[in-house]
Amino acid sequence: MDTSADGAVVDDAVAEGAVAGGLSIGGVVRATGMSVDTLRFFEREGLLLRPVPRNAAGRRVYEQADVDWLSLVARLRASGMPVATVARFAALVRSGPGNEALRLELLREHERAVRERIAALGADLEIIQGKVAVYERHVREGTAAGLWAPTPSVPADAP
Amino acid sequence: MDTSADGAVVDDAVAEGAVAGGLSIGGVVRATGMSVDTLRFFEREGLLLRPVPRNAAGRRVYEQADVDWLSLVARLRASGMPVATVARFAALVRSGPGNEALRLELLREHERAVRERIAALGADLEIIQGKVAVYERHVREGTAAGLWAPTPSVPADAP
DNA sequence: GCTTGACCTGGACCGCACTCCAGCTCCTAG
DNA sequence: CTAGGAGCTGGAGTGCGGTCCAGGTCAAGC
Known part of the structure; x- marks a missing residue:
């Protein structure tokens, strides 16, 4: 069997996003929940620890470590860290x-920052x-106290 | 003293953002922490309970009730409610x-949604x-376990 | 009379974080 | 052999939420 040029040996593994000892971008999409575009965007912005290597056809070949890192990146992003800051962090690690x-x-x-948020x-x-609570009471009892009137300024109840 | 045309009677009250029984936009800025532009933007987008009335010179005259409402709006926005949704809520109240x-x-x-967030x-x-915690241990003890290497894929420690 | 400061309008512009698109290359399955 | 699917690139477009600006009106203070 051909061990040189990529793209051999790989049969149904392709269907699972694997590409000879690595993952295709589609595989990473499935693993991280990010979109293909986001993945490429993050790479351009330097959020990855390295430029993702390519196979002979110019396609990205990710490894598990990339997925692990991207999982952390996802947490940082989800918790409000700006892309630029993740990039700084990645640069430090890199x-x-x-x-x-x-x-x-x-x-x-x-x-x-997260605690504060x-x-x-x-x-x-x-x-x-x-x-x-105010609205629940109102809907239950018909009380209007504390509700906003269409036009302000009349008796001005508790906000 | 002139009781008709606005703009009389108001002496140093102006310095506090008051405008004959109401607040100027600057007063509302001071009261809510929002910017003048944001206030006008919110008004255009229908986040207020009414079009803010104007004095003879065409300037906005807010009331305390507007400030109270805006304080709620600020909370809703700060907690992630989209402007469009606040507008829907305002429309209901209106x-x-x-x-x-x-x-x-x-x-x-x-x-x-907020609880989920x-x-x-x-x-x-x-x-x-x-x-x-991992980095603290590392910086204290020089252990490298669990740290990201510059290039992934070697031993692949715990993420 | 002139300057200053607060305010007005309509509309342009911005930063962020994606997302979409055209036009192309591969590979594989039928 | 051909069709389809996955991937590629560079660049344009999008949605959100403001923010800024030019050019103008007032009213007050010097």
């Missing part, structure tokens, strides 16, 4: 050992719950 | 009594904390 303190600093700062959402949630 | 059940539904749905952020936070 440039090898020696800057762990910087990576830690970046992660800690993000952790702080959660706290703020919690506060907002309380207000919203209060409103929901 | 159209007067009778649709309280709809308003309640909208608020409940948003409450659910908080939960998701909590999950992301745990992952991030895990990473922080």
Whole structure:
């Protein structure tokens, strides 16, 4: 069997997104839930730890480690870290050992931001719950206290 | 003293954003923390309960009730409700009594969304904390386990 | 009388994070 | 042999949520 030129040996593995010891972009899509476009976009923006290697046909060949990294990237993005910041973090990791303190600093700062965001959402949630309670009472009992009138300024109830 | 044409009587009250029984847009800026542009944008988008009335010079005159409403709007926006949805809610309130059940539904749905968001952020936070812990250990002890290598694929530690 | 500051309008512009598209190359299955 | 599917590139387009700007009106203070 041909061991050189890529694209041999691979039979039904292709159907699962595998490409001779690696994953096709479609495989990564299935593994991460990201879209093909997003994956290519992230790569262009330097969010990956390396330019993804290509096979003989010019197609991307990912490895499990890329998927693992992308899973972290997904968490960072989902928790509100801007693409540019993920790129900075990736650049630190990419440039090898020696800057762990910087990576830690970046992660800690993000952790702080996420905590803050959660706290703020919690506060907002309380207000919203209060409103929901007011409307529940109103719908149940017909009380209008605390409801907004179509035009403000008359008796001005509790907001 | 002149009681007709606006703009009389108001002496140093102007300096506080008051405009004869109302607030100038600047006053509302100070009260809500929103920018002048945002206030006008929100008005155009129908996020207010009414078109804000103007004085003789064509300037907006807000009332406390507008500020109260805007404070709620700020919470809704801050907690991730899209402008268009706030507009729908405002439209319901604007159209007067009778649709309280709809308003309640909208608020409940948003409450659910916020809870979900908080939960998701909590999950992301745990992952991030895990990473922080790994880096802290590394920076303290020089252990490299669990750290990302510049190029993936070698031994592939725990993500 | 002139400047200054707050405010007005309509419309252009921005940053972010994707998302879509045209036009092309491969590979494989029928 | 041909059709179809997956992938490629560079670049344009999108949706959201504001933000900025030019050019103008007022009212007040010097």
